[in-house]
Amino acid sequence: MQEQPQQMVARGYDAVAERYAELERDAPWPRLAWLDDLLARLPGGVRVLDLGCGNGLPAGERIVRRHRLTGVDVSPRQVELARANVPAGEFATGDILALDLPRGAFAAVTAFYTFDHLPRERLPEMFGLVHGWLAESGLLLCCVEVEDTPGVVADWLGAPMYFSSYEPGTSRRLLTGAGFDILRDEIVAQLEGGHEVSYLWLLARKR
Numbered sequence: 145m146q147e148q149p150q151q152m153v154a155r156g157y158d159a160v161a162e163r164y165a166e167l168e169r170d171a172p173w174p175r176l177a178w179l180d181d182l183l184a185r186l187p188g189g190v191r192v193l194d195l196g197c198g199n200g201l202p203a204g205e206r207i208v209r210r211h212r213l214t215g216v217d218v219s220p221r222q223v224e225l226a227r228a229n230v231p232a233g234e235f236a237t238g239d240i241l242a243l244d245l246p247r248g249a250f251a252a253v254t255a256f257y258t259f260d261h262l263p264r265e266r267l268p269e270m271f272g273l274v275h276g277w278l279a280e281s282g283l284l285l286c287c288v289e290v291e292d293t294p295g296v297v298a299d300w301l302g303a304p305m306y307f308s309s310y311e312p313g314t315s316r317r318l319l320t321g322a323g324f325d326i327l328r329d330e331i332v333a334q335l336e337g338g339h340e341v342s343y344l345w346l347l348a349r350k351r
């Protein structure tokens with residue numbers, strides 16, 4: 145039977161977790177600047193859900209300084225590292241498209257470099273799930289790649305990895321269609337092991 149994308153992603157990140165952690169070496173990625181913007185809009189002590197939390201660094205570690213963090217990742221190795229790196233966070237292993245989370249429980253949801261590993265046809269469903277998990281006027285911060293990629297398997301740090309994304313106009317339209325108002329969006333390039341990769345950053349509020 146053919147491997148599902150999330151199984152490939154789990155196996156891939158189990159294998160490359162340590163290599164991925166070294167990747168932000170050439171120049172800082174824009175992740176923390178966007179996170180700081182989000183966090184400045186939240187009162188202290190609220191619940192924040194980080195989808196595809198990876199090893200918890202650097203975003204989870206920053207979130208737990210003032211908030212209650214729930215992190216979810218499909219890779220058991222990434223979750224193991226996150227528990228060690230961010231002891232104050234709560235972490236679970238699972239597919240973010242198949243979670244049983246309470247509705248309206250989170251003031252904010254973050255997803256850094258995660259949604260590009262979902263089949264893009266499932267992005268509307270993903271945005272819909274996030275909408276349901278967010279409290280009234282809750283915030284979503286995420287980034288998605290800007291290439292029109294229906295779904296490919298490519299080498300990622302030495303392991304086969306699934307990638308899929310829409311061009312920016314479609315990603316924006318799907319987000320607003322799922323019931324969000326976009327507060328900020330910008331395409332920002334970053335260096336990943338010497339290669340330039342562009343992401344569409346989206347900060348949005350639940351309508």
Ligand SMILES: C[S@@+](CC[C@H](N)C(=O)[O-])C[C@H]1O[C@@H](n2cnc3c(N)ncnc32)[C@H](O)[C@@H]1O
Pocket residue numbers: 150153154157175195196197198199201202203216217218219222238239240241255256257258261262
């Ligand atoms: C590029 S890494 C990003 C990690 C972290 N968010 C960061 O900022 O560095 C993508 C992460 O998303 C996770 N991921 C991808 N698809 C997922 C899914 N369907 N369910 C849960 N986690 C997923 C991967 O296991 C991986 O740890």
